[in-house]
Amino acid sequence: MTQPPSQPPNEPPQGGFGAPQDPPPGGFGAPPPAQPPQPQTPPQPPSLDKKDGPAAGGDQPQQPPQPPQTQPGYGYPQAPPPGQPGYGYPQQPGRPPQAVPGYGFPQQPGQPPQGAPGYGYPGQPPQPPYGQPPQPYGYPQPTTMPMNAQGSPGGGRKFGPQAMIITAAVVAIALIVGGGFWYKSSQDSENTAGGGTEQGEGKGGEGEAPGGSGGEEKVPSDPSSKVLFQLPAPKVKGDTSFAVEGSWLTSKVFAKPGLSEINGYDLDSGKVTWTTPLSGQHCASSPEVGDGDIAAVVYENAKPTAENKYPGCDKISAIDLTTGKILWTESVEVSSRAARYDEVSISGNTVAVGGGTDGGAAFDLKSGKELWKPQNGDACEDLGYRGGEALVAVRKCGSYDNPKMEVQLLDATDGTPKWSYKLPAGLDNAKVISVDPVVFGTDSQEITASGVTDVFALDDKGDLQSRFPLEEGKFMHDCDVNKVHDCQQIFTGNGKLYVPTAEHEAAGEEYGRTNEILSFDLKTGKPTGDRFDAGGIYKIYPLRMDGENVLAYKAAPYEKGGQIVTIDPTSGKQTVLVENPGTESVRKVERNFLPEFGEVIYGDGRLFMSTLYIREASKVTDDPEYLAIAFGTS
Incomplete structure (x- = not known):
């Protein structure tokens, strides 16, 4: 089980232009004013989009939310109970247990030299969330997990304690060049004021697509955004942080889990349009939204009590995101008890759950009818699934300490495999990056900064098409430990795999850190030569495909707001879709x-x-803590 990171320093660094102050372990802000139950309009903190925001004393970057303590029953991976037999895949016709081999552990990012400013900031990097080692500011774990049509992400950020052993990020980028990577400069790489995109570019008429590109998102006449709303975080007490991973965007609502409920919010005002109570704490959400705007969730069977501190994550429900109505609720019985799960995916009309120690199960999206479940005595078990255009399972056979693994493309209606690919010996895990085509990654390093160190691309018959490395310290994607469906900032499109590089010193006169997006050909496994620069001292995070384009978020340097850009993969041209306000109060959130x-x-x-997490508000600062913030263009 992943161990939480060490606590942040008690004393913030002193002085210097833009010097950050790491908040104490308690958090980065005091709670907002007490909210009435079931508020219809979230309270708006004063002056959020004005120059003189609620926090005074200069522009000092906030620390990311403090990680939760790893506890069973809260949606986190658990070791198999001693003496408990593993439960495999259901005994469906045509789906016999199959043997397979195994895989390794995650990598460690490079760290900048002492005193080198991270991402437009000097000095000490902020403490990252649950299970992550200290990293340079802006170093992602992941984004990219599977996205729905709206680009929903999800997943935790967990690394082992070995990740404290790291190399300098400056050395990491040198290794990229030294390792034989050749880049094709993007068309706008010389433009740094707008983060690699001229401010005038991409500003066509309302609704125009980016010139010469295959993007589907409309380009606004003016990409400058305003704050639509901000949602205060639910109040909690105690030392434990609580996972609220998962969010969905439909044409009518933005939906987000709370502690023991899910809320739907109006897209423009943030007004609560519906609230759906859950029997216990939320554990997992489907990254996909199914037909009819239906999502799936896993949650605890009860709220914690003194007698039962860790209720199991054994309730599975489908929820209509338009109305908030629970369509059905089920659980999976194995050996006279309820199986626990911490992952859920949707493919077509199938909801598949996995991530526990009992084996996978599936239900019909609309009715909740059971499609398959683990059977006592099975020699193999499904560890988890990734949904979307198809349903892919990671299956394990053999003993706990000597597993044999395989990746299977399933018939989502009954769980029978269309084909199986056995992992090479020594690989004991697989993280599915894409289902169409099927691409997965494994870790072959004891210490890893990235989510995967080896990528396998399969053809439509399940045969190996290419296998290529993502070397330790050179890339900054993330795939969560012990999860099948939680790869962030790495995805496929146009026959390529897109992944961001680790951050490194910016070139020229800019003093700060930056990075790029590179791609690999899935048929050959070789670098394509694509290079999409963040520009200046921006930091670029690929999110998903935008038609044939690459959609990315760019975190801004000092005194600027973040951007959403769509990138033409042929020319490298970046078109700004959103540019957020650069005011201090907005940047802090x-x-x-x-x-x-x-x-x-x-x-x-x-x-x-x-x-991803909520926790007790800080008793040291007056800054409110937020669940979410929304921006929109006119």
């Missing part, structure tokens, strides 16, 4: 939700950024 420790969803001119 936005920086708490960067993709490495938050969720970022963009669609139809609106950008939603939200937290």
Whole structure:
């Protein structure tokens, strides 16, 4: 089980232009004023989009939310109970247990030299969320996990304690060049004022697509955004942080889990349009939205009590995101008890749950009818699934300490495999990056900064098409430990795999850190030569495909707001879709939700950024804590 990181320093660094102050372990802000139950309109903190925001004393970057303590029953991976037999895949016709081999552990990012400013900031990097080692500011764990049509992300950020052993980020980028990577400069790489895109570019008429590109998102006449709303974080007490991972965007609502409820918010005002109570704390959400705007969630069977501190994550429900109505609720019985899960995915009309120690199960999206479940005595079990255009399972056979693994493309209606690919010996895990085509990654390093160190691309018959490395310290994607469906900032499109590089010193006269997006050909496994620069001292995070384009979020340097850009993969031209306000108060909130420790969803001119965890508000500062913030263009 991943161990939480060490606590941040008690004393903030002193002096210097833009010197950051790391908040004490308690958090980055005091709670907002007490809210009435079921508020219809979230309270708006004063002056959020004005120059003189609620926090005075200069522009000092906030620390990301403090990680939760790892506890069973809260949606986190758990070791198999001693003496408990593993439960495999259901005994469906045509789906016999199959043997397979295994895989390794995550990598460690490079760290800048002492005193080198990270991402437009000097000195000490902020403390990252749950389970992550200290990293340079802006170093993502992941984003990219599977996205729905609106680009929904999800997933935690967990690394082992070994990740404290790291190399300098400056050395990491030198290794990229030294390792034989050749880049094709983007068309706008010389433009640094707008983060690699001229401020005048991409400003066509309302609704125009980026010139010469295959992007589907409309380009606004003016990409300058305003704050639509900000949602205060639910109040909690005690030392434990609570996971609220998962969020969804439909044409009518932005939906986000709370502690023991899910809320739907009006897209422009943030007004609560519906609230759906849950029997216990939220544990997991489907990254996908199914037909009819239906999502799936896993949650605890009860609220914690003194007698039962850790209720199990064994309730599975489908929820209509338009109305908030629970369509059905089920659980999976194995050996006279309820199986626990911490992942859920949707493919077509199938909801598949996994991530526990009992084996996978599936239900019909609309009715909740059970499609398959683990059977006692099975020699193999499904560890988890990734949904979307297809349903892919990661299956394990053999003993706990000597597993044999395989990746299977399933018939989502009954779980029977269409084909299986056995992992090479020594690989004991697989993280699915894409289902169409099927691309997955494994870790072959004991210490890893990235989510995967080896990528496998399969063809439509399940045969290996290419296998290539993502070398330690050179890239900054993330795939969560012990999760099948939680890869962030790495995805496929146009026959390529897109992934961001690790941050490095900016070239020229700019004093700060930056990075790029590179791509690999899935058929050959070789670098394509694509290079999409963040520009200046921006930091670029790929989110998802935008048609044939690449959609990315760019975190801004000092005194600027973040951007959403769509990138033409042929020319490298970046078109700005959103540019957020650069006021101090807005920047402070936005920086708490960067993709490495938050969720970022963009669609139809609106950008939603939200937290992965909530915790007790700080008793040291007056800054409010937020669940989410939304931006929109006119």
